[in-house]
Amino acid sequence: MQGASLDIVCAYRNLALLPNHKPYRASMWKDLIYVDHCALEGLSSVGNTQGAPVDALVAILHHHGIPNILKLVDNFCIFCSPSNSSYYNDNQLIYHYPFNLKSIHDIMDPLRVLWHPITIKGQDFASTIPHMGFMWDLSNWTVSLSEKKCLKYLNKVLAFQLLACAKFSHKNCLSIHGTLQHITFIYRHACSSLPPISAFITKFPNDYAHHHVPHSVHKSLAWWIAVLHKPSASQSLFLHHAINPSLWVDASTSWGIGIVFGCEWAGWHLSDNGKGGRRDIGWAKAIALKMAIL
Numbered sequence: 001m002q003g004a005s006l007d008i009v010c011a012y013r014n015l016a017l018l019p020n021h022k023p024y025r026a027s028m029w030k031d032l033i034y035v036d037h038c039a040l041e042g043l044s045s046v047g048n049t050q051g052a053p054v055d056a057l058v059a060i061l062h063h064h065g066i067p068n069i070l071k072l073v074d075n076f077c078i079f080c081s082p083s084n085s086s087y088y089n090d091n092q093l094i095y096h097y098p099f100n101l102k103s104i105h106d107i108m109d110p111l112r113v114l115w116h117p118i119t120i121k122g123q124d125f126a127s128t129i130p131h132m133g134f135m136w137d138l139s140n141w142t143v144s145l146s147e148k149k150c151l152k153y154l155n156k157v158l159a160f161q162l163l164a165c166a167k168f169s170h171k172n173c174l175s176i177h178g179t180l181q182h183i184t185f186i187y188r189h190a191c192s193s194l195p196p197i198s199a200f201i202t203k204f205p206n207d208y209a210h211h212h213v214p215h216s217v218h219k220s221l222a223w224w225i226a227v228l229h230k231p232s233a234s235q236s237l238f239l240h241h242a243i244n245p246s247l248w249v250d251a252s253t254s255w256g257i258g259i260v261f262g263c264e265w266a267g268w269h270l271s272d273n274g275k276g277g278r279r280d281i282g283w284a285k286a287i288a289l290k291m292a293i294l
Contacts, residue, residue, distance in 0.1 A: 001138045003079045003129035004101055007121040009114040011074035015039040015050055047073070057113065064107050066099060070131065077131045078104065079138075101125060134186065141237040145186050150231035153179055157228065160213075161221045167210035173201050180224060186235050187227060193220045202280070249292045251284035259292050 008014070015038055017025055025043070027034050039046045050073065058069050061078075068079035082095040101124050105115075116122055123129060127139040135144045145153075160168075160176050177197045184190050196216035203211055227233075248260040256269040268291075270284065 001079055001081050002097065002125040002127055003077055003131075003136070003138060004104075004125040005123040005129055005131065006076040006078070006104075006118075007116045008074035008076075009116055011050055012039040012041040012046055014114055015046075015053070017049075050074075057108065057111065060111070061104070061107060066104065066107075072132065075131070077129060080125060097125070133182070137234075142234045143186065143237060144234035145183060145231060147231045150228055153183060154225065154228040157221055157224050161218065161225065167212055169210050170201065170204040170207050173197065173204070176221075177201060186233055188235065190224070190227065193223050196220045198282070247292060249285070249288040251281060251288045253281050253284055257284055257288035257291065259288065261292070 017037060017039060022035050022037065025036050025040060027036060027040065039049050054071055054074075058071060061069060066078060066080075068081075070077040070079075080097050080099060083098045101118075108115075118124055128135055128137050130136075130146065133145070133149050135146045137143070156176065156179060160172070177194065180190070180197070181194060184194070196214070197220060200211070200214060200217050246260075246262045249258070251257045253270070256267060258267040259265060
């Protein structure tokens with residue numbers, strides 16, 4: 001199998017708005033109101049606005065026999081498996097693929113979608129493909145962190161760690177926690193380093209408070225710095241045991257927790273003692289997960 005990556009140019013700024021929607025997408029700057037003609041990046045509803053034409057684009061590709069597509073906002077990962085017409089030549093298996101990047105562009109070019117040249121952003125079909133900040137090796141079934149991303153995340157942790165005497169906001173802590181939580185997909189053993197940061201986040205009463213970083217968080221970050229100095233880590237994608245895909249959990253602080261297992265489900269309301277204080281949505285989801293495991 002091979003994969004290719006394509007990226008839309010300025011996905012939001014090249015997304016025209018319907019005329020009757022424009023009054024509701026206005027912006028104020030220096031006491032003047034400006035009506036925008038394209039989607040505004042950062043607007044909470046723009047994801048749905050941009051998602052509709054992208055979903056249509058995926059449907060068109062499916063219609064033309066290109067079935068395996070992953071999309072994330074403006075990024076497309078397209079996978080292609082060898083056809084049955086692959087053959088041997090001098091004891092070497094020669095793979096034949098039913099489509100390539102040119103045939104994909106031939107389908108999409110009449111739609112006037114603006115794509116980054118793959119020399120700038122994206123990649124032609126190959127056995128390794130970047131997606132979600134990771135490098136996916138389709139031949140060896142492994143996933144790793146690229147050196148570029150590894151250096152980026154290392155610098156982010158270093159910048160956070162070096163400002164030891166400064167006070168940090170709730171947003172700063174959520175950002176570093178989210179980054180490290182994301183890459184635990186590669187560094188599975190690193191999950192045990194996140195609880196001190198998670199506990200620190202719960203100390204903020206609101207988004208405007210600032211706190212000094214405790215020693216436990218600095219210790220966790222020092223561990224991450226040592227780990228990210230070695231960018232060669234990878235994770236196997238082979239399943240070591242069977243996973244039941246029909247088990248789902250969710251939680252709501254205003255209602256309770258719910259579990260779906262196959263065709264059966266169960267739900268529990270949270271008691272008054274189970275609401276407020278440090279018992280937030282994270283706590284409720286943890287309880288739902290524990291109930292599911294039991």
